[in-house]
Amino acid sequence: xxxxxxxxxxxxxxxxxxxxxxxxxxxxxxxxxxxxxxxxxxxxxxxxxxxxxxxxxxxxxxxxxxxxxxxxxxxxxxxxxxxxxxxxxxxxxxxxxxxxxxxxxxxxxxxxxxxxxxxxxxxxxxxxxxxxxxxxxxxxxxxxxxxxxxxxxxxxxxxxxxxxxxxxxxxxxxxxxxxxxxxxxxxxxxxxxxxxxxxxxxxxxxxxxxxxxxxxxxxxxxxxxxxxxxxxxxxxxxxxxxxxxxxxxxxxxxxxxxxxxxxxxxxxxxxxxxxxxxxxxxxxxxxxxxxxxxxxxxxxxxxxxxxxxxxxxxxxxxxxxxxxxxxxxxxxxxxxxxxxxxxxxxxxxxxxxxxxxxxxxxxxxxxxxxxxxxxxxxxxxxxxxxxxxxxxxxxxxx
Numbered sequence: 001x002x003x004x005x006x007x008x009x010x011x012x013x014x015x016x017x018x019x020x021x022x023x024x025x026x027x028x029x030x031x032x033x034x035x036x037x038x039x040x041x042x043x044x045x046x047x048x049x050x051x052x053x054x055x056x057x058x059x060x061x062x063x064x065x066x067x068x069x070x071x072x073x074x075x076x077x078x079x080x081x082x083x084x085x086x087x088x089x090x091x092x093x094x095x096x097x098x099x100x101x102x103x104x105x106x107x108x109x110x111x112x113x114x115x116x117x118x119x120x121x122x123x124x125x126x127x128x129x130x131x132x133x134x135x136x137x138x139x140x141x142x143x144x145x146x147x148x149x150x151x152x153x154x155x156x157x158x159x160x161x162x163x164x165x166x167x168x169x170x171x172x173x174x175x176x177x178x179x180x181x182x183x184x185x186x187x188x189x190x191x192x193x194x195x196x197x198x199x200x201x202x203x204x205x206x207x208x209x210x211x212x213x214x215x216x217x218x219x220x221x222x223x224x225x226x227x228x229x230x231x232x233x234x235x236x237x238x239x240x241x242x243x244x245x246x247x248x249x250x251x252x253x254x255x256x257x258x259x260x261x262x263x264x265x266x267x268x269x270x271x272x273x274x275x276x277x278x279x280x281x282x283x284x285x286x287x288x289x290x291x292x293x294x295x296x297x298x299x300x301x302x303x304x305x306x307x308x309x310x311x312x313x314x315x316x317x318x319x320x321x322x323x324x325x326x327x328x329x330x331x332x333x334x335x336x337x338x339x340x341x342x343x344x345x346x347x348x349x350x351x352x353x354x355x356x357x358x359x360x361x362x363x364x365x366x367x368x369x370x371x372x373x374x375x376x377x378x379x380x381x382x383x384x385x386x387x388x389x390x391x392x393x394x395x396x397x398x
Contacts, residue, residue: 048222052180056222059169059187060194060229063162067198067230068238070139070154070161077147088149095148099141106134109141112152113160120160125167125184135164154242158199159192166191186219194226198234199242203227268349269342271384272363272374278303279329281310285318286325294319299360301372302333308370309362311336339364340376346385353378 048056081091102109108116120126126134142157166188173180173187181187193206200206207224279288281302292300292315302310311333317323318332338356340349340363352361363374 048218051177052222053225055169055173055176055180055187056190056226057229059166059190060226061233063165063191063194063226064198064230064233064237066135066139066161066165067158067195067234067242070142070158070199071238071242073139073143074146074154074242077143081148091149095144095150098144098148102137102141102144106137108134108160109137112156113138114156117156117160117163120163120167121185121188125170125188126164128168128171131164131167131171135161135168138164154199155196158196162192162195163188164191165195186222189219190223190226193223194230197227198230201231201242203231266346266384266388267342268340268344268346268363268376271346271349271381272340272342272376273380274374276301276362276372276375278372279313280305281328281330281333283329284325285323285327285329285332288313288318288329289325292318299375301362301375302329303372309339309364309372312360312362334358335361338362339367339370341367342373346381349376349381350378350385353381 081094086094099109125131138157138161142154146152146154166186167184169187169191170181170184189210193203193210196209197203197206203224204227206227207220210220210223277292277297277299278301279291281304283302288300294315297315300313300315302313304310310330312335313329313332314334318329323332335356335358338352338358338361340352340361342363342365344352349361353359358378360375360377362372363376365371365373
């Protein structure tokens with residue numbers, strides 16, 4: 001389900017067989033090496049009633065809110081490092097020193113948290129104040145790590161933070177009614193799934209991760225409730241998972257897994273028209289009308305004495321009322337400094353169309369040389385974008 005929700009981006013029959021085959025092979029290999037048992041053992045039968053569901057939904061919503069805070073904090077720390085004008089090679093050193101200082105308070109903030117998660121399930125829940133303090137420290141450490149330039153993500157860190165959040169909910173349930181969650185592993189798994197779904201995405205992935213971790217089917221339904229509540233909150237109030245949010249910080253308008261590859265390959269050079277009609281910018285409007293009567297062309301490119309791009313002429317405008325036919329076409333030029341490069345992708349090209357409020361732009365081989373090699377209209381760009389999107393989705397459903 002991780003592959004379907006976060007990598008492939010959709011569920012299809014064509015992708016089912018290889019993904020299932022890989023999953024079965026992984027389980028068999030893990031079993032051969034003695035790692036086939038559930039990581040978490042639920043000592044009490046998981047009884048999920050209305051009171052438990054209410055707390056699970058609340059845990060899911062708080063997990064979503066905590067996930068949004070963490071994602072925002074990563075961007076904020078990155079911006080702070082950028083504003084301080086610290087050299088890029090020095091930022092990880094500064095970040096490492098700061099994380100080391102946090103580790104002096106609690107070593108659990110180090111690394112992704114694999115050992116800390118195992119320790120959290122193997123030992124009794126931390127005291128309420130300690131669990132809350134470790135959550136704050138781990139959030140700060142994760143934000144500093146990514147914001148200062150270290151590579152990585154937040155997948156396992158979100159599991160660890162979610163487990164700690166689950167311990168806090170365990171103490172809350174214990175205060176309300178000790179019979180709500182007799183086993184602290186239940187709210188811990190719920191918190192893990194809720195926070196991981198908020199940050200990474202994929203509620204089904206987290207639900208089945210809980211099933212694989214605990215081997216408890218009733219608990220899986222509870223985990224799914226928390227994951228869905230968390231995902232809905234993030235989707236409605238923030239809009240993205242952590243990975244997608246990072247793409248947006250870098251200027252990419254990507255909302256799902258299958259948007260990544262083809263968007264970069266759909267370039268201006270592949271979409272432009274090469275049959276360019278051009279005239280000299282010193283041509284008279286009367287002669288221009290003779291060369292290009294109404295209906296012969298929509299737009300004509302004007303070139304200067306060095307055959308470089310000077311501007312774009314709207315043919316219909318040349319026939320407008322009040323136009324002096326003794327004047328030069330240079331008086332009709334539009335989009336004089338708006339040009340596209342063939343290497344631009346569809347997203348960047350669309351931004352230029354919006355910026356210059358243009359229906360068509362010229363394509364030049366070099367922005368400095370201004371040598372015209374083609375033209376591209378916004379309508380054609382959007383049409384090709386839609387065609388590629390449909391083609392990509394069709395390929396995934398075969």
